[in-house]
Every structure is written in structure tokens, then in C-alpha cells.
Amino acid sequence: MNNASSLSSSPHASSTPSDPIHMVDLGGLHARLRPELDRAVDEVLRESAFIRGKHVDVFEAKLTRALHLNGHVVGCGNGTDALALALRALGIGPGDEVIVPDFSFIASAEVVAEVGATPVFADIDPATFQLDPASAKRARTSRTKAVMVVHLFGQCADMDALVPWAEEHGLHLVEDNAQSLGASWCGDRVSGPAGMLGAVGTTSFFPSKNLGALGDGGAVLTRDSGLAARVRRIGNHGAERKYHHLEVGVNSRLDGLQAAFLNVKLDHWPDLVARRQAAASRYDALLADVAFTNVIPPARDPHSTHLFHQYCVLLPHGTDRNALQSQLQEAGIPTAVYYPTPLSSQPAFEGTARVAPGGTDVAHDVAGRILALPMHTELTADMQQRAVGELFRLLPPA
Numbered sequence: 001m002n003n004a005s006s007l008s009s010s011p012h013a014s015s016t017p018s019d020p021i022h023m024v025d026l027g028g029l030h031a032r033l034r035p036e037l038d039r040a041v042d043e044v045l046r047e048s049a050f051i052r053g054k055h056v057d058v059f060e061a062k063l064t065r066a067l068h069l070n071g072h073v074v075g076c077g078n079g080t081d082a083l084a085l086a087l088r089a090l091g092i093g094p095g096d097e098v099i100v101p102d103f104s105f106i107a108s109a110e111v112v113a114e115v116g117a118t119p120v121f122a123d124i125d126p127a128t129f130q131l132d133p134a135s136a137k138r139a140r141t142s143r144t145k146a147v148m149v150v151h152l153f154g155q156c157a158d159m160d161a162l163v164p165w166a167e168e169h170g171l172h173l174v175e176d177n178a179q180s181l182g183a184s185w186c187g188d189r190v191s192g193p194a195g196m197l198g199a200v201g202t203t204s205f206f207p208s209k210n211l212g213a214l215g216d217g218g219a220v221l222t223r224d225s226g227l228a229a230r231v232r233r234i235g236n237h238g239a240e241r242k243y244h245h246l247e248v249g250v251n252s253r254l255d256g257l258q259a260a261f262l263n264v265k266l267d268h269w270p271d272l273v274a275r276r277q278a279a280a281s282r283y284d285a286l287l288a289d290v291a292f293t294n295v296i297p298p299a300r301d302p303h304s305t306h307l308f309h310q311y312c313v314l315l316p317h318g319t320d321r322n323a324l325q326s327q328l329q330e331a332g333i334p335t336a337v338y339y340p341t342p343l344s345s346q347p348a349f350e351g352t353a354r355v356a357p358g359g360t361d362v363a364h365d366v367a368g369r370i371l372a373l374p375m376h377t378e379l380t381a382d383m384q385q386r387a388v389g390e391l392f393r394l395l396p397p398a
């Protein structure tokens with residue numbers, strides 16, 4: 001028994017939406033925080049603290065404390081730069097291989113090529129969509145220098161399997177934590193905050209991220225003070241003091257203004273997290289009601305907290321996803337696909353990357369069937385009922 005029929009005939013299921021539903025509602029969030037954000041602009045303007053400076057220092061310390069990061073946070077220009085800085089600081093370059101999950105945002109692999117190394121794509125777990133340790137193990141060769149774990153959609157990859165394995169083989173474990181900042185892993189062998197479990201972690205403050213700036217921003221996270229200093233130096237033109245350049249670096253710094261905005265958002269962090277988690281639980285309950293349509297809700301790894309950067313379901317095999325998305329859009333329900341194409345199939349890597357022995361069939365299957373439902377801090381129960389109601393109405397019964 002389930003409530004599917006009551007859901008489909010509920011006043012919200014196919015009625016004209018009262019409030020528009022957004023995939024991400026930064027406008028709504030920023031309207032609520034507007035007085036504090038305005039004050040942040042005033043302060044930065046008054047102090048002309050535009051590049052690094054007080055607000056960046058405060059933010060780096062505040063983030064470390066608020067998220068119990070237990071290490072160093074080095075702000076930089078964006079999450080892609082953070083990854084590139086991390087790889088450079090670890091000394092990864094031409095001739096090296098880096099294992100990367102085949103199912104991620106392009107940046108995870110792009111930076112490997114950017115430093116001159118070769119991405120080797122490994123498959124993902126069919127339930128959690130995270131890097132599959134068995135495939136990562138098959139991908140390792142004598143040239144493998146690092147394994148990049150992407151903590152996808154708001155929860156951690158299987159760190160109990162990956163951390164000891166990387167240590168055993170002397171591989172640098174790089175955590176791309178752009179989507180799961182604030183999540184933590186509590187396993188039998190490993191525990192701690194995402195981004196601080198391996199050699200080095202990174203994150204992104206892209207506006208739609210769980211902790212988003214009002215522009216670009218990123219950070220490198222590490223327990224290693226030497227590595228933190230190296231990252232800071234590379235991101236500051238290779239200099240530790242003005243006009244004295246120890247190595248060829250780049251310009252990748254977190255703006256004072258962005259840090260000031262991030263400080264405002266950090267004050268609201270517990271509420272921002274709770275809102276996403278509550279929305280995810282409501283989706284879980286709604287989808288359980290309509291389970292016979294074979295839509296698979298996102299799996300939660302019991303060893304990880306989940307901050308739901310995205311709420312992605314798997315559609316039944318054979319669903320015309322494009323048509324479904326168009327029909328949902330017509331009904332006022334936006335959706336998105338993260339990610340429609342595995343990285344190994346991107347033209348950008350043609351002839352320059354490898355795929356793990358055994359292939360990446362799961363990544364291909366998931367890329368063809370995944371669908372992200374609206375997920376943000378302003379989502380209401382009514383909006384979610386409308387979204388799931390329309391999904392149920394448009395999908396044929398199993």
C-alpha cells in the first residue's frame with residue numbers, strides 16, 4: 001500500500017504552482033540575508049580590504065573552527081584553482097597518472113591534464129555514485145601518483161576503503177570536496193571531516209554550492225602545514241614576501257569581498273545545512289510513497305553525513321529523460337542532469353586519458369539515467385509535493 005493515488009490527486013500535484021519552483025534559489029536566500037550582506041559590502045568598502053586582508057584571514061580561521069576542520073584552510077580564486085594548486089604543491093606533473101572517478105564535474109580531471117599528468121578514469125558505485133574502490137585499485141599502475149576522490153552531491157566517498165589503500169601504495173589522496181564541504185566520515189578505519197582525510201582537500205565557493213560566495217572562490221584544506229604554505233605561495237605568484245619569488249606561481253587569491261560574504265553565510269551554516277537535510281528527508285518520504293514508479297532515491301552511506309548539495313534520483317531504464325525534463329519544465333518543475341556524459345567520453349580527453357581495466361559501465365549507466373530534483377535552502381514541502389506529484393504523473397507506472 002502507498003499513498004501514490006492520494007499524491008497524484010492532491011491539490012498540489014498538477015495544479016498551477018502558486019510559488020515558482022527554482023532549481024537553486026539564491027535570490028530567496030540572499031533576500032533573507034540581505035541586511036547582513038549589505039553590511040559586509042560596507043565594511044569591505046570602508047576598509048578597502050579587497051585582496052586577501054582581514055576578511056580572508058577571519059574567514060579561513062572561522063571556517064576551520066565552524067566545520068571542525070582541524071588543519072589549515074588556504075583561500076584561493078575558485079575550486080578548480082584549488083585542485084590545480086593542490087596537485088602542483090604535491091609535485092604531480094608530466095609522466096604521472098592520477099586516478100579520477102569517471103562521473104564528476106570536468107574540473108576534477110581538467111586539472112590533472114593542466115599540470116601535465118594523465119587522468120585515469122575509474123568507475124563509480126551504482127548506489128552512492130562515488131568512486132568505486134575496486135575500480136580505482138584496478139586503475140593503479142607504477143606511474144600512479146595520486147588518487148582523486150570526489151565527494152559527490154553532499155556525502156563522502158568510501159574513505160575506509162580508499163585511505164588505507166592509498167597509504168599502503170604511497171599514493172597522494174586528493175579530496176575534491178567542492179560539493180560536500182561540512183560532511184564527515186565516521187568509519188571503522190577512518191574518521192574525520194571531508195577534505196581533511198587524505199593528503200590534501202579542496203573546495204569551491206561557487207555561488208550555488210552549499211557555502212557559496214557571490215562570485216568565484218575556493219580553498220585548499222590540509223593538515224600538513226608545509227603543504228599549506230606551499231599552496232599559499234604558489235597561489236601568490238610563488239612569493240612569501242612581496243617581490244621575492246621563490247618559484248613560478250599563479251595569481252589565485254580569495255577576494256576580501258567574497259570572504260566577507262562567506263563570513264555572513266557561515267554564521268547561518270547550521271540552518272543552511274538543516275534546511276537542505278529537511279528537504280531531502282521530505283523527498284525521501286514522498287518518493288517512498290510513489291516507489292512503484294521505480295524511481296530510485298539517492299542512497300545514503302551510513303558512514304557519512306549527507307549535506308545534499310544535490311538530490312539526484314535514478315530514473316527507470318528506458319525513460320526518455322529529455323522528454324520527461326521538458327514535460328516537467330512545462331509543468332513548472334525544473335530539473336537538471338549532473339552529469340550527462342562520463343569524463344572519459346568528453347572530447348577534451350580524447351587520446352590523452354585512460355580508462356581503468358574493466359571499464360566504467362556504471363558511470364555510463366548512471367549518466368544516462370540520473371536526474372537532479374530542485375534542491376536548495378528555500379524549498380518548501382508544498383513545492384516538493386508538486387515536484388514529486390508531477391514526476392509521478394509523467395512517469396509510466398512500473
Ligand SMILES: Cc1ncc(COP(=O)(O)O)c(C=O)c1O
Binds near residue numbers: 078080104150217
Ligand atoms: C566536483 C567539483 N569539482 C570542482 C569544481 C570546480 O569549482 P569552481 O567552479 O569553483 O572552479 C566544482 C564546481 O563547480 C565541482 O562540482
